[in-house]
Amino acid sequence: MSLAKAYLQIEGGTQIPCLYNPEQLSLSRRNSWSAPSMPGKGVSTAQFNGTESASMSLELKFDTTLEGVPVTNYTGKILALMEPDPSLAGSDETSNNARPRTVTFGWGNLQSFESVITSLSLTFTYFSESGTPLRADMSLTLMQYQQSDAFGPQNPTSGTPRPHRVHRVQPGETLDRISARYYGDATKWRALASANGLEDPLAVRPGTVLSIPRLGSA
Template identity: 30%
Template structure:
């Protein structure tokens, strides 16, 4: 049985001197990871065996994945039936790594938008690592795997007008990561593993094990004892 062709993903420059430029890659959808962290300040209290932890702020989401560039597959392979590549790998590789450079109009690296199927993520590129596995006769790369880390980008207006709703009394969405189960997610979000039933109902899940890494779940608001949300 032949493997299905890898689907195309795009990275679009959102601002700066190259605003509107689109870089096409082949994205290997075997895995990707989302990470979110919070910052806490330790406050020492005399007489206590451990410091008090004070929440300071939330950090930006981080999306990490491998992107695939291939001169042999893109121009003549099965994926070219959907979208033929006109730029050689070398140019697309330069275009991608240049997104780490300071833009002359922004005086900072430009924000980008990553799209692949239903996924859309506005970010800045924090890190790119490359692994070259095939070369042209002249020594130029012909097949490259890029390990890319995107850090969520939100403007000041977005942060003010659309703040994150992190408390348990607000409906929110979470992506399933690793071996997350509904029980673990419920315990983490609501401090009550029994709330997995509410999550299953909100997402029309007949079997709580029918989730996989990368799935998005809606987490319903938790009712307070007086019946309000």
């Protein structure tokens, strides 16, 4: 079983892979209501003023230590998505009418609504001796660009029949300890090794994201 990798689908067809799958996604939506007060009156009936665009937040980690290349090779592509792109249809540089490209987050069977990046925070956390950044944490906030059915009710036959969790390996953790945490039984570590295609279960690198399959009542 191979673990599906998350990605960012850029308007126009380009895809940027996420080096590590996020541990969680946060989704928020708001409806606009108003209840104007009137002199000499009690509480007035609330009036619906429409639905606001949804937003999604996620944390991404990047590590190019093993590759030996700057981590900016990946983070720079995402950072550039906040810049207006005058090559998009409908752009007019003479009137300053341009916008950044839209982004869609995908992960296996999950696909978000088409979005624009409204907020990005990037922190470099590890550098080579020459000062080249090799690890980074990125926080993204995406705002829904247009009407979408993403995150709505799904056909149960179209998704994964046995949903799984994910776990990011921390320094000092081993498969048997992770097995004990999720299954209450350290001896079930072989299920984790099999689900993640690990040939050497003793050499699990910190930062690796493991699929945690649900076993029976686990």
